[in-house]
Amino acid sequence: xxxxKLNLCLLALALLAPTLLxxxxxxxxxxxxxFACAFNLLLGFAGLLSFxxxxxxGTGGYVTGYLMIHSGLTPEVAILLGTIAGGLLGAIFGxxxxxxxxxxxxxxxxxxxxLIFFFYLQAPFTNGEDGLQGVPRGxxxxxIDLSDNMVMYYFVLVIFIAGYWLxxxxxxxPFGQVLKAIRENEDRATSLGYxxxxxxxxxxxxxxxxxxxxxxxxxxxFELASLTDVxxxxxxxxxxxxxVGGVGTIFGPVLGAxxxxxxxxxxxxxxxxxxxxxxxxxxxxICVLSFRSGIVGQLMKFKRNNF
Numbered sequence: 062x063x064x065x066k067l068n069l070c071l072l073a074l075a076l077l078a079p080t081l082l083x084x085x086x087x088x089x090x091x092x093x094x095x096f097a098c099a100f101n102l103l104l105g106f107a108g109l110l111s112f113x114x115x116x117x118x119g120t121g122g123y124v125t126g127y128l129m130i131h132s133g134l135t136p137e138v139a140i141l142l143g144t145i146a147g148g149l150l151g152a153i154f155g156x157x158x159x160x161x162x163x164x165x166x167x168x169x170x171x172x173x174x175x176l177i178f179f180f181y182l183q184a185p186f187t188n189g190e191d192g193l194q195g196v197p198r199g200x201x202x203x204x205i206d207l208s209d210n211m212v213m214y215y216f217v218l219v220i221f222i223a224g225y226w227l228x229x230x231x232x233x234x235p236f237g238q239v240l241k242a243i244r245e246n247e248d249r250a251t252s253l254g255y256x257x258x259x260x261x262x263x264x265x266x267x268x269x270x271x272x273x274x275x276x277x278x279x280x281x282x283f284e285l286a287s288l289t290d291v292x293x294x295x296x297x298x299x300x301x302x303x304x305v306g307g308v309g310t311i312f313g314p315v316l317g318a319x320x321x322x323x324x325x326x327x328x329x330x331x332x333x334x335x336x337x338x339x340x341x342x343x344x345x346x347i348c349v350l351s352f353r354s355g356i357v358g359q360l361m362k363f364k365r366n367n368f
């Protein structure tokens with residue numbers, strides 16, 4: 062009951078937020094929040110640390126941007142195709158990576174993501190370092206013009222809620238319980254008869270598809286698909302968002318994404334912009350040393366110890 066009240070309060074806040082803050086900034090926060098939630102599904106509940114999740118974010122963005130520019134598709138179809146493209150790439154990456162464990166899994170994902178980065182750098186349809194600029198937002202279902210920032214924000218909010226609900230349902234399903242068992246003790250899960258690699262592969266594909274959904278949506282918000290979204294720095298940022306918010310918590314990645322994006326947005330201008338990466342590094346160090354369970358994890362511990 063308390064969770065229901067909290068969710069309703071957060072929904073009301075999300076609906077009212079664009080009257081107080083710039084809608085494009087809020088839409089950016091939601092895109093990265095979905096990206097972080099998708100990554101957390103893999104790390105927090107399957108115990109798999111991917112260093113290459115930017116490949117899926119960028120793939121969704123490039124596919125959606127290219128289709129919007131050259132095919133004349135409506136945005137919901139372009140986003141769907143971008144999500145499918147990211148999911149298919151995740152299926153290929155997953156087959157190659159899930160048989161590895163620990164640091165070897167992380168290094169395989171990083172190497173594969175770098176291949177994708179250099180592919181997009183050299184491919185003629187991506188415009189190289191210039192990226193896909195001037196991506197039209199189009200009209201949703203051919204009826205609702207997304208060029209209005211307020212309309213775009215509420216469209217992104219609906220996509221985020223749908224993605225968040227899917228992740229939440231996945232975590233609390235029997236499939237999600239098996240993932241937790243694999244995270245806690247993979248050998249025991251294997252002894253119980255579960256095909257561990259198959260479950261990890263499915264989790265990887267779902268996570269990749271949702272990351273691509275975030276990238277597709279982000280491309281429409283900024284009307285741009287660039288190499289930044291597929292660079293290894295982006296893979297590092299989503300790890301930071303998840304750690305700051307709380308690995309293995311449902312709402313933690315949302316809070317972490319909001320914190321990091323807000324910090325980047327308000328500190329990037331002026332003299333502080335030259336030190337933004339140093340500040341982010343300091344935040345990461347403080348998080349690891351002082352509260353490893355993240356903001357939400359620490360709040361949950363405080364609640365358990367005091368109530």
